[in-house]
Amino acid sequence: MSETTGMILEWSIKAAVVTVICLIGFAYTTYYERRFLARIQVRIGPNRAGPWGLLQPVADGVKLIFKEELIPQKAYKFAFMLAPILTMMPAIIVMGVVPWGTEVQMFGRTVELGISNDLNVGILYILSVTSIAVYGIVLAGWSSNNKYAMLGGLRSTAQMISYELALGLSFLPPIMLAGSMSLADIVRGQQDLAWYFIPLLPTAIVFFIAVLAEVNRSPFDMPEAEQELVAGYHTEYSGMKFALFFMGEYVKMFSMSAVFSTLFLGGFAGPWVDQLPWLGPIYLLLKIIFCLGLMIWIRATLPRFRYDRLMGFGWKVLLPFALINIVLTALIITLFGL
Amino acid sequence: MSIYNPLPILKGLWTTLKSVVERPVTLQYPEEKRVMVERFKGRHHLRRYDNGLEKCIGCALCAAACPADAIFVEASENTDDVRFSPGERYSSTYEINLMRCIYCGYCEDACPTQAIELGKDYELSYTEKRNSIITREGLLDQVPDGGAPTPQKVEPGKFDRSIPDMPDPK
16 A cells, blocks of 8 residues: 555544544534533433433434425525534534644554644634534525524624624634644644743633524524524525534534633643543543533533624723734743743 | 542442342332322222212312313213212213323312322233324223212112212312
């Protein structure tokens, strides 16, 4: 087997594995959310399908596959079909640059855990790819030919664009500390210094809030405000196309948790990870579960923001705060000579 | 709550976190069943005396009292050879339409012999409409220990009063 074939094979397998992890992650994020939310609300949650209800996501999936798929007569069909794919895809491909660990020896090859750990524009890649998801939502809202969907889509655009600024600015302090845009370098930087949420706590908080808004989670779940907009941009979607939106949302939660863990919680780093590289994915997964737990906990606690407050908060608080954080980080770097 | 003041938000987060360790209030329904309160009014029962005779004497006062017109009673004559209840008559047909019943308990109040009582049963679903009418056989209690099933053959003249003397009327 030539070197090129081997490389193509290795990368294809890794991509498939990461995609499968994302999809399983999606399924069990919904389960995790339902169980954790239930416990917060002093209920039990789904516990009937399989042991401890572990087959609940499978049952939900089977149900959605067999549901009838409706397309509104006056919908713009091409965009209507394209929108769920556009929302779903970026969520998964973000995982392409998230490092899962260092290198391991497998089948006589040195295999890097993660698809493209050392991509030198990793952060730019994340920023640009996550922005694509907005198009999916806008297209879904517009092509449905439904006023609720339209309003949901518009709100979503406004929200995601506003919070993307704070998000983008919060990417900068870790980059400044690590001196690199590659996520692998950022993880290495954290192994040398400390997990970045310690020196960069305000940035981590701003980042987390912006991520909540970016993935349309409560209290920023404006685009799908049930009480006002039926189901927001996916009002007209049913069956597997609805499932794709649902999947997109949860996979994005999952992958943004992975990004947050990598930037601020040390990524795959942890005790003995240098000796046992296979601990890397486990550590990263634990950190992702922790972040998802935070998101669910916040959802269970906070009510939804009013739309104007949401915008005001994004532009008047988060954005200046993120800018100040950059200045502070620069000061810290200069003062301590990091 | 102002979004610019994080303290109430943190307090709220603490409150929700505390409830995680609380015991869930959910009942695993088909396996565990809720114990109903003392005054819960569920499905009706037709009671029996200790010797097994039915308390219902077929007077249809319950049907008269029923605001939803859910009860239908048809009475027949008792004889000492074929005796269902004390006194002259018993209810040969007793039907309650559960779709009409509003579980108000007026039938209970109207009954001169305390024959009909609203029990604690609440699992009253049925899959066919005609099963919504519950008949005498479904309403009657089990024959108590030491009693005999109805109809009974009794010694003449023993049960000639429809409403027996109640030692402690309630």
